[in-house]
Amino acid sequence: MIRIPVLRKLWAFRTDAMPELRNPAIRDYVYRAFFTQNATSKQTSVGRFSDLDRLARSIILEHRLADIHDVGVSSGVTSLELLHALATTGIPLSFHISDKYAVYGSSGRFLVRIVDAQGSVRELYVGSLLGTRDVTYKFPVTRFLYWLLARRPIHGPVRSFVLFDHEVLEHIRAGLVRRIDYDVFTTRMPGAFSFVRCMNLLNLGYFPRESIETGLRNLIESLKEGGVLQIGRTHPDGVSHATFYRKRGNRLEMLQDVGRGTEVRELIDRLH
Numbered sequence: 517m518i519r520i521p522v523l524r525k526l527w528a529f530r531t532d533a534m535p536e537l538r539n540p541a542i543r544d545y546v547y548r549a550f551f552t553q554n555a556t557s558k559q560t561s562v563g564r565f566s567d568l569d570r571l572a573r574s575i576i577l578e579h580r581l582a583d584i585h586d587v588g589v590s591s592g593v594t595s596l597e598l599l600h601a602l603a604t605t606g607i608p609l610s611f612h613i614s615d616k617y618a619v620y621g622s623s624g625r626f627l628v629r630i631v632d633a634q635g636s637v638r639e640l641y642v643g644s645l646l647g648t649r650d651v652t653y654k655f656p657v658t659r660f661l662y663w664l665l666a667r668r669p670i671h672g673p674v675r676s677f678v679l680f681d682h683e684v685l686e687h688i689r690a691g692l693v694r695r696i697d698y699d700v701f702t703t704r705m706p707g708a709f710s711f712v713r714c715m716n717l718l719n720l721g722y723f724p725r726e727s728i729e730t731g732l733r734n735l736i737e738s739l740k741e742g743g744v745l746q747i748g749r750t751h752p753d754g755v756s757h758a759t760f761y762r763k764r765g766n767r768l769e770m771l772q773d774v775g776r777g778t779e780v781r782e783l784i785d786r787l788h
């Protein structure tokens with residue numbers, strides 16, 4: 517434990533140690549403060565979709581939807597919860613998860629830089645201090661160090677790691693979950709899945725409407741005929757609002773709203 521208050525404030529749990537982290541409270545805290553290159557947050561937490569998972573289970577069971585894709589999963593802890601909720605359905609599932617910003621690299625020993633797949637330095641640490649996450653805005657010194665050190669050429673090896681929860685990684689290793697490369701704006705996988713979940717990614721607060729429409733088109737195209745899309749957002753009070761849609765030809769038919777439903781309903785309606 518760091519006893520000097522100012523140092524404690526400059527301490528940051530290093531992202532490259534995340535896959536080893538076992539404490540869910542620290543893990544959720546770190547993910548909340550981690551932002552990707554396109555300014556989406558990696559915020560997620562255990563239990564945020566319990567109600568939705570019960571409904572998803574009954575829809576998946578009713579329509580026998582076996583090919584599942586959870587998009588933009590962050591640590592993947594909510595994917596495991598959905599997988600566990602489906603454990604007793606008897607459906608032979610093929611369960612896929614993806615996150616455009618899942619794979620990162622870390623370079624250096626004393627000066628450690630965390631780079632994303634696009635080569636952009638997201639964070640840097642001197643030892644475990646001076647991480648450039650939320651502390652950045654409180655301490656100009658961290659901004660200065662970032663400015664000074666982030667762009668220096670990287671000479672040594674870059675160790676790559678997948679920014680998923682350790683249990684998720686174990687499920688991938690055991691073949692129970694498959695990780696796929698998927699960018700909601702550019703990846704096209706026509707008719708690949710029968711159930712697609714996209715929570716807290718295509719939010720009006722994150723992206724312009726045109727980009728959200730492109731993402732929606734890709735998600736809908738990736739559904740088989742009769743497949744189901746679950747899309748929604750978790751509000752700051754922790755309550756998730758979502759809508760389940762069923763694909764019928766080129767149309768999406770609303771199956772059920774939860775809470776106020778998806779905030780992109782109007783965009784979905786306009787796609788028809």
Ligand SMILES: C[S@@+](CC[C@H](N)C(=O)[O-])C[C@H]1O[C@@H](n2cnc3c(N)ncnc32)[C@H](O)[C@@H]1O
Binds near residue numbers: 556587699700
């Ligand atoms: C707020 S998190 C949502 C995590 C989880 N779905 C949940 O609701 O708890 C958004 C995730 O989307 C990922 N993401 C950002 N842009 C993406 C893109 N273009 N395609 C796929 N995933 C993306 C981010 O890396 C981040 O992990």
